Structures are given as C-alpha cells and as structure tokens.
Amino acid sequence: MLPRFNLDDLPADLKSQITRRSLTGKECLFLDGDPANYIYYVESGVIRLLHYTELGQTVNHYTLMSGNFLAEVLIVSDKYLCTAVVEEPAEVLAIPKQAFINALSQDPSLMMAFLGEVAYRLHMTKVMMQIRSIRSASERVLNYLRVTVPAGTNVIVLDRPLKEIAYNLDLTPESLSRALAQLQEERYISRERGRIILHR
Structure with a gap:
C-alpha cells in the first residue's frame, strides 16, 4: 500500500x-x-x-x-x-x-x-x-460509518463537525441527525461525546 x-x-x-x-x-x-x-x-x-x-x-x-x-x-x-x-x-x-x-x-x-x-x-x-446513491438516509449513514471506521476498532472519532459529514453524504444536517438517532434507537450505534461506536 x-x-x-x-x-x-x-x-x-x-x-x-x-x-x-x-x-x-x-x-x-x-x-x-x-x-x-x-x-x-x-x-x-x-x-x-x-x-x-x-x-x-x-x-x-x-x-x-x-x-x-x-x-x-x-x-x-x-x-x-x-x-x-x-x-x-x-x-x-x-x-x-x-x-x-x-x-x-x-x-x-x-x-x-x-x-x-x-x-x-x-x-x-x-x-x-x-x-x-443509497436512498435511505439511515442506511447511507450506516454504510459511511462502516467505511470510515479505523481498522481493528469499532470507534469513529468525530474530528470534524457533523455539518461537514452531512455535506459529504449529500444530506441536510437535520437529516443526518435524524438518521443517527434512528441508528442509535435500533442499536446499530451508540454515541458518546466526540465519537460514535458501531455495534453491528
């Protein structure tokens, strides 16, 4: 590499x-x-x-x-x-x-x-x-998290504002916030200050 x-x-x-x-x-x-x-x-x-x-x-x-x-x-x-x-x-x-x-x-x-x-x-x-190209906002966010999580860990450190991540995903900040809340409710992720933890 x-x-x-x-x-x-x-x-x-x-x-x-x-x-x-x-x-x-x-x-x-x-x-x-x-x-x-x-x-x-x-x-x-x-x-x-x-x-x-x-x-x-x-x-x-x-x-x-x-x-x-x-x-x-x-x-x-x-x-x-x-x-x-x-x-x-x-x-x-x-x-x-x-x-x-x-x-x-x-x-x-x-x-x-x-x-x-x-x-x-x-x-x-x-x-x-x-x-x-994924239509569902929550699926789009979940796939993004799975791609960006560092190898060997399930923790994504948020090194930039969520607004920038929303831009990158072609979502509004409000849509991103709702998608993260849905993923947390469905136990795909949990959130702590400054980071997101992937569970599955």
Whole structure:
C-alpha cells in the first residue's frame, strides 16, 4: 500500500512559498479554464467542485473538506478543469504548482506518497458515489460509518463537525441527525461525546 501524503514531508524551501487564503461563503477559488498556478490544501471549511454546461446547468463533482488536496490533477494540466465554489467559509493553503512539481521530481519518496494520496482520493470518490446513491438516509449513514471506521476498532472519532459529514453524504444536517438517532434507537450505534461506536 502506498503511503499517505503529509504536508510536513514537504521540503523547507517549498514550505516557505506556501501562502494561506481565507475564503468567504459562495466565493470562487478558481474558475474552469483559469490558468493553473496553485495546488490547494483545505485546512477548514467546505469547497464544492463543479462545472457548468453550455445550457447553464450545474454539474456537481464532489465536495472537499479539511484535510483534502484540491486541484492535484494540475500536475498534468495548465488550466483548472472545473470551478471551485466555497460552500462554507474556508482556509486553504496555496502551494505554487511548479515548485511543488520540482519537489516531487527531486524526491522519489515524496512522489510515491503523493501518488498514494491521489490513489486514495480516487478510491474514496468511488466509494462515496456508491454511498450517496443509497436512498435511505439511515442506511447511507450506516454504510459511511462502516467505511470510515479505523481498522481493528469499532470507534469513529468525530474530528470534524457533523455539518461537514452531512455535506459529504449529500444530506441536510437535520437529516443526518435524524438518521443517527434512528441508528442509535435500533442499536446499530451508540454515541458518546466526540465519537460514535458501531455495534453491528
């Protein structure tokens, strides 16, 4: 299994070039077709990737939250391939694209870690598409919990607000709350402060 990518592994000279941006709700981070100069890392908030058809319809790709890279496909593209819209106020790190590519080319272990991150993203995107296709909210939430629970344990530590999890599941926060209450009533889960325990 390829290692996961960690910002702490970046060389010091690249870290010194990274800048932080604060974004407000509904702000566009970039537009489809804009020159691609930065790869982004989401520190907090919610950002939705989408594109618009020639008829003006919106096609949603997926939603990114804290801990996710954004626009990593730019390694092989000179332009952004979709539009990024801020759903919830966000903090992002802007990593200069060319400096990032140079760092990867000079460090094979860093390159392998980045490939691992991209592979993991592709896998989780496929998994989340399958989960979002489940019609029942409670079944959707239960499947999500089963996918995200760490190996060897039945405890999920809630490291982000439930509102972000609801976005990820394409549910309203109210629907997520009702689904969790139903799962607890049916004894699939129990809840403690800051964590959820899976029972079956």
